[in-house]
Structure formats: C-alpha cells, structure tokens
Amino acid sequence: MKKNMSLLLAIMLVTVLVLSACGKKEEPAKDGAAAPKASAPASTVRLGIFKNVTHAPGYVALEQGLFQKYWGENVKIEVTAFDNGSDFSTALATDQIDLGYTGPGPATNQFLKSKNFRIVSGSNNGGAVLVAAKDSGITSPKDLLGKTVAIPTKGSTNEISLRLLLKENNLNVTTDKTGVQIIARAPADTLIAMRQKEIEATLVPEPWGTQMEQEGIGKIIVDWNKIPPNNGDYPLTLLAASDKFLKEHRDMVKQAIKANADAVDFIKKNPDKSYELINNRLKALSGKGMEINLIKAAISRLNLTTDVNKAAIEEMAKVSIDAGYIKDIKKEELDLSKFLDLSLLEEVKAGK
Incomplete structure (x- = not known):
C-alpha cells in the first residue's frame, strides 16, 4: 500500500512540473520588452545608391562582396542607381527599395511627409x-x-x-x-x-x-x-532603411551597417586599392568610369565615418523649412527623434 502511495505521489509531482513548464511565459528582455524573434532572411534585398563618388563606402561594400558576406550567398541583391536624393527618398518611402545611401536634405523632407523610414548609420561627412x-x-x-x-x-x-x-x-x-x-x-x-x-x-x-x-x-x-x-563635418551620405524592412529583417539591416562600417575601414586602410574598386562600380552604375586621379582627389575631401551628427541634420532641416521645402512645420516644432534609429549602429560599435 505504501509503495502504491509513493508511486502515485511521484506521478503527481512529475505531472505538476510538466504543466508548470508548459505554462511558463517567455522571459522578457532586460529592458522589459519581449525578446524579439529572429526573422527569416529576405530572399532579395533592393539597395539604392547614387552615381556619385561621395557614396564610396557603398561602392566598396558592393565590389568587395561585403553585403553578400553578411547576408549570405542565397540572397539576391538588386542595385538601383539614383541621380539625386529626392528620387531615392521617394523610392524608399513608396516601397520600391529596402535600404541604401542618401543625403540628409531630401531624406529629411520626405520623412516628415511619410514617416516610414529611418537613418540607421552614417557613411560620409562632407565632400x-x-x-x-x-x-x-x-x-x-x-x-x-x-x-x-x-x-x-x-x-x-x-x-x-x-x-x-x-x-x-x-x-x-x-x-x-x-x-x-x-x-x-x-x-x-x-x-x-x-x-x-x-x-x-x-x-x-x-x-x-x-x-x-x-x-x-x-x-x-x-x-x-x-x-x-x-x-x-556634416552628414552628406547616410544609410537609410524602410520601416517595413526594419520590422521584417532588422538583423539584415544590422548586417548592412556592418558591411558599411567594414567598407569605411577598408578605404581608410587601403586607399590605393579602393580607387579601382570605386571606379569599377561607377562604371557599372553610370556606364562610364572616371580617371583615378579624380577619384583620389575626391576621396581626400571626404570624411568617411559611420557617426551621425544629429545637430547638423536638425540645422539643415531648419534651412529647408525657411526655404519652403518642409511645409506646415515650424522650426520650434521640428522633431527628428524618430528619423534616426542608431540603436543597431551602437550595437555594431559595441561588437554585438
């Protein structure tokens, strides 16, 4: 009888433990938010870039296969070349591209209209x-x-x-x-x-x-x-991503930030090798290359960096308000806090 009672108690204890485990809630992240689930990688990434040497890190990242390295060989990269930031920003806001390189002026103007993309990293200041x-x-x-x-x-x-x-x-x-x-x-x-x-x-x-x-x-x-x-020392070239792509493939945006950072580092350490890479991509985007001495001179006038100067972007936005490019917003009401999402950049800098 005692043996049967002991066996019954043991079975009941196991049952309680199993049920407790099944009903256990997912542990929250340290900041109190639910830990995000890893998303499946996109099969195709639509990347935009200008036909301009000031977008050199993007050129080198493409030529060196850095995006492919982080995204994987199975991801197809579709590159669209733009002549100006207005066309790029419109394409990003209307889901024609997923991410890419642009200037702060047109990007800020478009963001204040659509509010559906973010700046995620710097690439080049000045030039x-x-x-x-x-x-x-x-x-x-x-x-x-x-x-x-x-x-x-x-x-x-x-x-x-x-x-x-x-x-x-x-x-x-x-x-x-x-x-x-x-x-x-x-x-x-x-x-x-x-x-x-x-x-x-x-x-x-x-x-x-x-x-x-x-x-x-x-x-x-x-x-x-x-x-x-x-x-x-103001942002001239920035890396931007659509809200949709950030939501569905945030890990891939982080990988793009890494590729951009690697390209910035490569150009600084290997300038002579970079000139030819930049010229190759320029040929692919515009149909014609450029004399290497011109590319060299141009690179010498760039401050390649992943940092983003928020104060400079805000100052430029106020000029756009005065010029009438940004309408229905007063300078004292300007809020670009959601325009910049540098959390992933901070993670990359921290080696995460």
Missing part, C-alpha cells in the same frame, strides 16, 4: 565644394552677389549648404540681381555649362569640383572643410 568659373571675377562667397549659382537638385543637401554659406556672408537668395539666384542642374550638365561659360558658380559634390579645376574652367574658392554646416 562638396564651391567652384567659381574662370574669369568670373569671383574669389570669395561675397562676390556671388548678383550671380547665378548651380546646385544638383532643389532641396538637396548641397543647396542647404549653399544657403547657409550665403547667410554667413549676409547674402539673400532672390530671383533677380539684388541677391543670389539658385538654379538646379545635374553635375554633368553643370560641368558642360561651366565649359561653355553659361554659369558663374556652383556648389557640387566631389569629384566635379576637382574636374572643373583640373580642366582649367573653374577654381575651388571654398573647399570642403569650410562648407557649412560645421565646416564640412
């Missing part, structure tokens, strides 16, 4: 220069009074820098000779216009300024490290 045409008589920004200055596209980061530069020199943007007129032209068209003496100055990303100077048709009068904001 734009102010060039005056030969025989224009322009030797400093103050000489731009009554002149017409070209920028790549309306609302671009380059236009924001130009507006800040003009403000520093007490010059206004106008539509007549009482101030400075701004026109939008693609850098390649600006180069031709400079050759034909149709424009007097331009604020453009490298290597266009160096090319104009080397051809003898223009002269750099404000170098990259004097261009506002923050004397050239």
Whole structure:
C-alpha cells in the first residue's frame, strides 16, 4: 500500500512540473520588452545608391562582396542607381527599395511627409565644394552677389549648404540681381555649362569640383572643410532603411551597417586599392568610369565615418523649412527623434 502511495505521489509531482513548464511565459528582455524573434532572411534585398563618388563606402561594400558576406550567398541583391536624393527618398518611402545611401536634405523632407523610414548609420561627412568659373571675377562667397549659382537638385543637401554659406556672408537668395539666384542642374550638365561659360558658380559634390579645376574652367574658392554646416563635418551620405524592412529583417539591416562600417575601414586602410574598386562600380552604375586621379582627389575631401551628427541634420532641416521645402512645420516644432534609429549602429560599435 505504501509503495502504491509513493508511486502515485511521484506521478503527481512529475505531472505538476510538466504543466508548470508548459505554462511558463517567455522571459522578457532586460529592458522589459519581449525578446524579439529572429526573422527569416529576405530572399532579395533592393539597395539604392547614387552615381556619385561621395557614396564610396557603398561602392566598396558592393565590389568587395561585403553585403553578400553578411547576408549570405542565397540572397539576391538588386542595385538601383539614383541621380539625386529626392528620387531615392521617394523610392524608399513608396516601397520600391529596402535600404541604401542618401543625403540628409531630401531624406529629411520626405520623412516628415511619410514617416516610414529611418537613418540607421552614417557613411560620409562632407565632400562638396564651391567652384567659381574662370574669369568670373569671383574669389570669395561675397562676390556671388548678383550671380547665378548651380546646385544638383532643389532641396538637396548641397543647396542647404549653399544657403547657409550665403547667410554667413549676409547674402539673400532672390530671383533677380539684388541677391543670389539658385538654379538646379545635374553635375554633368553643370560641368558642360561651366565649359561653355553659361554659369558663374556652383556648389557640387566631389569629384566635379576637382574636374572643373583640373580642366582649367573653374577654381575651388571654398573647399570642403569650410562648407557649412560645421565646416564640412556634416552628414552628406547616410544609410537609410524602410520601416517595413526594419520590422521584417532588422538583423539584415544590422548586417548592412556592418558591411558599411567594414567598407569605411577598408578605404581608410587601403586607399590605393579602393580607387579601382570605386571606379569599377561607377562604371557599372553610370556606364562610364572616371580617371583615378579624380577619384583620389575626391576621396581626400571626404570624411568617411559611420557617426551621425544629429545637430547638423536638425540645422539643415531648419534651412529647408525657411526655404519652403518642409511645409506646415515650424522650426520650434521640428522633431527628428524618430528619423534616426542608431540603436543597431551602437550595437555594431559595441561588437554585438
């Protein structure tokens, strides 16, 4: 009888333990949130990038197979080349691409409309220069009074820098000779216009300024490290990802941040090898390459970094508000806290 009772008690104890284990809730993460489940990798990643040397880390990451290394050989990478940030930001907001490289100006403007993508890492700070045409008589920004200055596209980061530069020199943007007129032209068209003496100055990303100077048709009068904001140390190229891709494949976004960081490190340690890699990708994206000496000169005017200067982005956004590119938002109401999601970047820097 005692044996039967002991056996029955043992069975009941095992049953209780099993039921307790089955009903146990998932342990929360240390911050109190439920631990996220690992998502299945995407079979295809749609990546956007500009046809511009200032996007050098993205070029090297593609040429060195760094994205493929982190995402795996079974992931197909579809690369879409863009001419400007407005087109890129629209594509990201409308689910035409998943992530990629862009400038802060157009990205900020689009985010405040759609609020469905985030900046996840830096890539390059600075790299734009102010060039005056030969025989224009322009030797400093103050000489731009009554002149017409070209920028790549309306609302671009380059236009924001130009507006800040003009403000520093007490010059206004106008539509007549009482101030400075701004026109939008693609850098390649600006180069031709400079050759034909149709424009007097331009604020453009490298290597266009160096090319104009080397051809003898223009002269750099404000170098990259004097261009506002923050004397050239402002984000010019950033890595952005859509909210959808972040939600469904956050781990892959983290891997993209690692690939970008590896590319930045590679260029710094292997500049000579990088020039050819950059040229190869430039050929693939635009159909034509560039002289290595131009690429070298352009890279020397870039501050390649994964850091993101939030204050500089906010300052540029306020210029966009004043210019009318960002509507229905007052400068004192500007909130870009959700525009930047640097949590994954911080994890990568911490070696996680």
